[in-house]
Amino acid sequence: MFRLSAAVAPVAGAVPPPPKTKAVTVAQARAPAVTRRHLLLASATATLPTAAASAAAPSFAEIPGSGGVKALDLREGSGEVPADDDKVAIHYYGRLAAKQGWRFDSTYDHKDETGDPMPFVFTIGAGKVIPGIEAAVKSMRVGGLRRVIIPPSQGYQNTSQEPIPPNFFDRQRLFTTIFNPTRLANGEGSTLGTLIFDIELISIRQHS
Template sequence: MIVHDTPLNSYYASTSWIINITIRKDNWALTKTIQSLSFCTIPNDGFFEGIELIVTSSTTPSNGDKVVIHYYGRLAAKQGWRFDSTYDHKDQNGEPLPFEFVLGSGKVISGIESAVRSMKVGGIRRVVIPPSQGYQNTSQQPIPPNFFDRQRLFTTIFNPTRLANGEGSTLIFDIELVSLRRRRKL
């Protein structure tokens, strides 16, 4: 799936896609088919759009909160090549390790921070992140732990020819907000 300047809702409406998402938790999997898409506009320095795959009525995080997410990251420029997924990172018991970060810290690409900021705990959202909201340097998280995946990601995103032509790499992330821990008030 490659999305350039077409708004996400126009893109999906014109292709009449059906999205299948598989949610894995505690040794069980639920496959949900989503035919009626719920779009959201995500404010940032520029706006970008997302699709609400699962919406809950829980709380949303604020800057300074520690958030825990699962994600599945793909590059639109490589025909949807999956460069990383928290479900591939396992602890000593073989359980998937979620990704944790402090919202607003600036250590994570801004597109993920913006998407998570308006999510509710338990919600799942697919976002198409434009290059301006994606990786700006090789220290921004999340970074694939596998050397070859990391090299392929960065050589695609920071390819001098692509950058000279004004092209960047659009990222596609499925994000689940697993939990949050409120920052302590002083």
């Protein structure tokens, strides 16, 4: 009678079982705590571009001796500067601040027989245009483009000062707003006549 041995001899050609491996526990690194200092630093860094852009943004500056007219040059001209008695030609957009910037007139809407826009022509020092426009143009160079904010004291003082909108309804709306007796009596005169003009100096015909 044969007895089975507890030890079993390996069979030739058989693949041995894989060795047992120990489970390895990988310790996860803990994220660093976010402190108030980190938050403040991140906030300050995020606002740097905005602050730099704000500092670099152009701003209006008051024209010396203009009675409070403020100007912002959108494009510097390279030509001559007008003097008294010179005849100048300009293009402009005129807006009324009291009407949320309503555009009451523009020379680009005034067309000649060929369809080209007609510039507005006036003589420096003749006293026919509102003082704010003259003050703005006198310190410009030909080719320049300037935005000006004209206070009521340097704007329309009567309905005969130029430039006058050619359209009757625009003209009526402009002057009934600026010279509204009820609102003037309520002390709104310091704001009713504030004008915003974009002015482009086209040419100068010098006085001989």
